[in-house]
Amino acid sequence: MKNETTIFGIRAIIEAIKSGETIDKVFVQKGVRSELFQELEHLLRQEGINSSYVPIEKLNRLTKGNHQGAVAQISPIEFHDIDNLVLKVIESGKVPLFLLLDQLSDVRNFGAIVRTAECTGVSGIIIQKKGGAPINGDTIKTSAGAIFKIPICKVDHIKDAVFHMQSSGIKVIAATEKASDFIYDISFKEPCAIIMGSEGRGINPSVLKVVDAQAKLPILGEIESLNVSVACGAFLYEAVRQRS
The missing domain is CATH 3.30.1330.30 (Ribosomal protein L30/S12)
Known part of the structure; x- marks a missing residue:
């Protein structure tokens, strides 16, 4: 039923x-x-x-x-094919800005990220088929309906998306506290994709090995990390700032 x-x-x-x-x-x-x-x-x-x-x-x-x-x-949405989406964005003439989410598990974080992504003109979001947060009523509510306005693709593994981006001339940047460079040392002006990791583990080490660049946010307080949706917002708006 x-x-x-x-x-x-x-x-x-x-x-x-x-x-x-x-x-x-x-x-x-x-x-x-x-x-x-x-x-x-x-x-x-x-x-x-x-x-x-x-x-x-x-x-x-x-x-x-x-x-x-x-x-x-x-799922309340139809998922897009990554091949078709990347090609469509490139052919549109806009500078691609993709977001890759490596097994985020919290639906509210996911919804908040989708909302910010839509507000910052992200070309599309790529998630993994298994291990991530489901798209349900909480996701829709937290995204303020943005889930219906931005293309979302599913892949077998986030590394599949990384390789696809790279083969399409799109630089892949990992958001990780393990990076030596700060977010402000990285150029987001060219075609790029930003990877955000899961709430507990971060980005899978095997994924970090194949990205083009890694960047971190400066942390000035005693807490060592930010909520992933907040960190994602900081990365996306730095891309907006550089491209404006």
């Missing part, structure tokens, strides 16, 4: 996936085993759909009804 934001029931979710419904995340009850359940697991792996195994109490809160062991969250 289905309402505006969720599908519940294993068979219903399987049919939704097969029919091309844009599924953002599937929550599956721990310990459920059946042939139908195994078919769902196979489909989730095959389609690269984000999923989590959760206690029944979580599913009860999500549906307030008969979920039959599985609940899927429907």
Whole structure:
């Protein structure tokens, strides 16, 4: 069965996936085993759909009804193809400014970043298929509707997006406190993509190895890091400042 934001029931979710419904995340009850359940697991792996195994109490809160062991969250947006988006932006004549999010997990941080990205003219946002925050009601609310106004792409791994940007002549800059250069030492005037890391881990070390530049914000107080959405805003507005 289905309402505006969720599908519940294993068979219903399987049919939704097969029919091309844009599924953002599937929550599956721990310990459920059946042939139908195994078919769902196979489909989730095959389609690269984000999923989590959760206690029944979580599913009860999500549906307030008969979920039959599985609940899927429907994405409120259609995702863009990264190849087409990058080509379209380059052909538009505008200087590309992309944002890559390496497995951000907090929906409110994600929503706030999307809002700032839309306000700063970001060309598109690229996220990873697995491990990131779902696009749900909280994301929409925090983004103030910006989620519907900016193109978003999904890739198997953020490194895929890094290599795609680089092959398209777009410089990739990682926002990390491990950098030796400050944000003000980096040029954002040419085509570029900024990577922001997850709240706890930051940017994956394997991703940091392949970027073109790394930059950090000056921290003058005793707290060692900023909230990721605040840091992202500082990076994006430095790009705006340099390009103005």
